[in-house]
Amino acid sequence: MEFEKYDFTPITQSIHQALLESTTPLLTLIIEWTIIGVLYLLFVAVFGLFLVYAERKVCAAFQQRLGPMRVGPWGLLQTIADFIKLLMKELIQPKSVDSFLYNLAPFVVIIVPFLTISVIPFAPGLQALDFDIGIFFVTAVSSVGVIGVLLAGWASNNKYSLIGGMRSGAQIVSYELSVGLSLITMVILAGTMQISEIVLLQREGWFLFKGHIPAVIAFLVFIVAGTAETNRGPFDLAEAESELTAGFHTEYSGIKFAFFFLAEYINLFIVSAMAVIVFLGGWMPFHIGGWDGFNAIMDFIPGLVWFFMKVLGIIFLIMWFKWTFPRLRVDQILTLEWKYLLPINLFNILLMAFLVLMGWHW
Amino acid sequence: MKSFLNYISEIFKGVWTLLIGMKVTAKYFFTPWKHVTQQYPENREKLFIAERFRGEVVMPHNENNEHACTGCGICELNCPNGSIEIITKSILTEEGKKKRIIDQHIYHLGMCTFCNLCVKTCPSDAIVMAQTFEHAYWDRTQLTKVLNKPGSKIMAGVKE
Numbered sequence: 001m002e003f004e005k006y007d008f009t010p011i012t013q014s015i016h017q018a019l020l021e022s023t024t025p026l027l028t029l030i031i032e033w034t035i036i037g038v039l040y041l042l043f044v045a046v047f048g049l050f051l052v053y054a055e056r057k058v059c060a061a062f063q064q065r066l067g068p069m070r071v072g073p074w075g076l077l078q079t080i081a082d083f084i085k086l087l088m089k090e091l092i093q094p095k096s097v098d099s100f101l102y103n104l105a106p107f108v109v110i111i112v113p114f115l116t117i118s119v120i121p122f123a124p125g126l127q128a129l130d131f132d133i134g135i136f137f138v139t140a141v142s143s144v145g146v147i148g149v150l151l152a153g154w155a156s157n158n159k160y161s162l163i164g165g166m167r168s169g170a171q172i173v174s175y176e177l178s179v180g181l182s183l184i185t186m187v188i189l190a191g192t193m194q195i196s197e198i199v200l201l202q203r204e205g206w207f208l209f210k211g212h213i214p215a216v217i218a219f220l221v222f223i224v225a226g227t228a229e230t231n232r233g234p235f236d237l238a239e240a241e242s243e244l245t246a247g248f249h250t251e252y253s254g255i256k257f258a259f260f261f262l263a264e265y266i267n268l269f270i271v272s273a274m275a276v277i278v279f280l281g282g283w284m285p286f287h288i289g290g291w292d293g294f295n296a297i298m299d300f301i302p303g304l305v306w307f308f309m310k311v312l313g314i315i316f317l318i319m320w321f322k323w324t325f326p327r328l329r330v331d332q333i334l335t336l337e338w339k340y341l342l343p344i345n346l347f348n349i350l351l352m353a354f355l356v357l358m359g360w361h362w
Numbered sequence: 363m364k365s366f367l368n369y370i371s372e373i374f375k376g377v378w379t380l381l382i383g384m385k386v387t388a389k390y391f392f393t394p395w396k397h398v399t400q401q402y403p404e405n406r407e408k409l410f411i412a413e414r415f416r417g418e419v420v421m422p423h424n425e426n427n428e429h430a431c432t433g434c435g436i437c438e439l440n441c442p443n444g445s446i447e448i449i450t451k452s453i454l455t456e457e458g459k460k461k462r463i464i465d466q467h468i469y470h471l472g473m474c475t476f477c478n479l480c481v482k483t484c485p486s487d488a489i490v491m492a493q494t495f496e497h498a499y500w501d502r503t504q505l506t507k508v509l510n511k512p513g514s515k516i517m518a519g520v521k522e
Contacts, residue, residue: 058391061390061391061394062387062390062391063390064390064393064396064397064398064399065397065398065399066397066399066400066401069401069402070402320384320387320388320391321384323387324380324383324384324386324387325380325383340373344373
């Protein structure tokens, strides 16, 4: 295939071989784990900072403002300055909180995106883990985050934090269903849960186009449910400052507070990346059947660029939602999920299963 | 059956209204030249500030150190949060009459809401809004200003 010229497998394999020849297999494994861990840490930190900056600029543009302009050219260093400020802030722990759980909660919340990000293929051959149950792993691991939210609300020794934690917990648990079911719809279409396989299956056309109407419905449901699951606007009840002062993370300060926000932004990346992998072909270039010249030009763009272009597109869409729609009440959130998204989703699974059964899918 | 059709049409109506909202914000996003804010003015030479900009209340004095304030106290009465204090004193005029003139026109910048009511209601147009815009101080007492300059007196011809 054309995309093989940007395959990262030879590079990773050569590193692996070089390490194997110079050290023992155990040491090789440890060194590789360390490299991957450091790379992911760097990626999460840099991309998180970039997303915060992008959010502020996009928000400003939607409200016809300039946004951060003061620190660095076009305010590019603003988030780094914010980060330094957050690092130097005092870590305040309220009286008689459950100290262990209180300190554990931010780490539970931040571990989830690190686990999920490991199965995301950034480019051909650039994937840390490639399970044959990849989609299942993502849905299973991403549901751990709710425990961190509930822990934070419970351990804060503050009834408003507890209410905020319960509300966010209810929201995340509800929308987890829709995310899972819309992914299952696409698993029915793909016939596999292995993420690299799902991406390769889309080389002739993205699932959004190949799956006909049920794929489009599943995509819309996934975007709505994914926005809600990451606690972002218009579902950002946790931040409804007029009702609850910042919800479950009220009592956190400094870098612990920043962890919650970093987790939110990395979750935003993960939701977008999953949408891109399952519906928009991952790192696959955009092809139109029969247009060979056009397809050749598209193949020329590396898979890494394709992946990030698509992911940033979806992230922009979700930011667009946040700065357009008014915030929902808690009863409206639950109505939307249980009365609309879930029935549509269940019907959609039947439709997709019927489509695949009749062999109309590609 | 009817309720089911309602359910379906509600979904489409909801999605449609959301799309209308997104169209509005998209128009804002893609017209960046219509931004209503501007960057903090670093370039003081080319700086343009609108005439109606309300920075702080000042009392203009002419070259003989004269102002138009009679000390009537109307600005003090009209200030909604009491950021103006008028302190008057009595003097004997040349004709031997007692007369009340302004001693100190005290203005608390830290309490001002820049509503412009004092300027609007001043019968002798003694105070105006200046176009200064950097009012941060380390010390709160510096926000309390005496508007009439020391040794100043009232202009000739101001109706009392």
